[in-house]
Amino acid sequence: MAITERNDMSAQRSPSVRRRRLAAELARLRKEAGLTRDQVAEHAGCSPVTITRIESATSAATVGLVALMLELYGVADERRDALTQLARDARKRGWWYKVSEAIPEWVQSYVGLEEEASTYQEYQPEFVPGLLQTEEYARAVMRSAPVLPPHEELERRLSIRMKRQERVLEREHPPKIWLIINEAVVRRTVGEPKTMRDQLQRLIDLSQRNHFTIQVLPFAAGVHPAMDGGFTILSFPKPADPDTVYVEYWQGSVYLEDPSEVDAYVLLFNHLRALSLGPDPTRNLIAQVMREI
Secondary structure (H helix, E strand, O other): OOOOOHHHHHOOOOHHHHHHHHHHHHHHHHHHOOOOHHHHHHHHOOOHHHHHHHHOOOOOOOHHHHHHHHHHHOOOHHHHHHHHHHHHHHOOOOHHHHHHHHOOHHHHHHHHHHHHOOEEEEEEOOOOOHHHOOHHHHHHHHOOOOOOOOHHHHHHHHHHHHHHHHHHHOOOOOOEEEEEEEHHHHHOOOOOHHHHHHHHHHHHHHHOOOOEEEEEEOHHHOOOOOOOOOEEEEEOOOOOOOOEEEEEEOOEEEEEOOHHHHHHHHHHHHHHHHHOOOHHHHHHHHHHHHHHO
């Protein structure tokens, strides 16, 4: 979908989201013009790899390069001005830039996306998602790594996680969050008993907010279609920003944006919803486990 309103573009805060939007627009315009990346690169005086990286949102394009591309595509007037401004905004650095060395590279793009998402649908089989962790629970999870970072580094990572929570959960219009967690997440004690009780209480408290839905996938559900692992589906308020599936694994992550792949994960999430306890039974189970700890 074309983007024509400049105000609509500049209202977004996340460089990650702006970069994705610009990439999608430039790729669409090139295809509409019937040009190859090699042809665009020759006109712009760069390598075809540079055009590929721009169109995949791997790197941010310079304003000058975007201007040359728009010239070749025949884009002018207000539309050109809007996309040029979007290119400027896409090169701005997010708040996490100053602490980027403490955030794994594969997570940095996600930090930008999560701040702009209007809807989260997430399944986690092993632990409470970082967005909802208490400070002590998060510390215990971080300390479970095979190789522990220095104390100062661990505390820095912890501070960043708490900052991410604040910017997402406490913003003026918080996102709608639908979380499904495996029963193992509730029953596996992380840290001291008090740490776990506090974390479970936080889940109960959050589940009572209007924009939160939390369900437990019980052991009694037996085999289920998400036994390969967790995932997050992020949706955005602007139609120009495609839904994204984020899958994190040890030392890396994958971002899926192809509509067929996203639809497959949405279908998977809906199956999990049907197999999971409802919100009230979920709260009852969490409260029961709290009493047992």
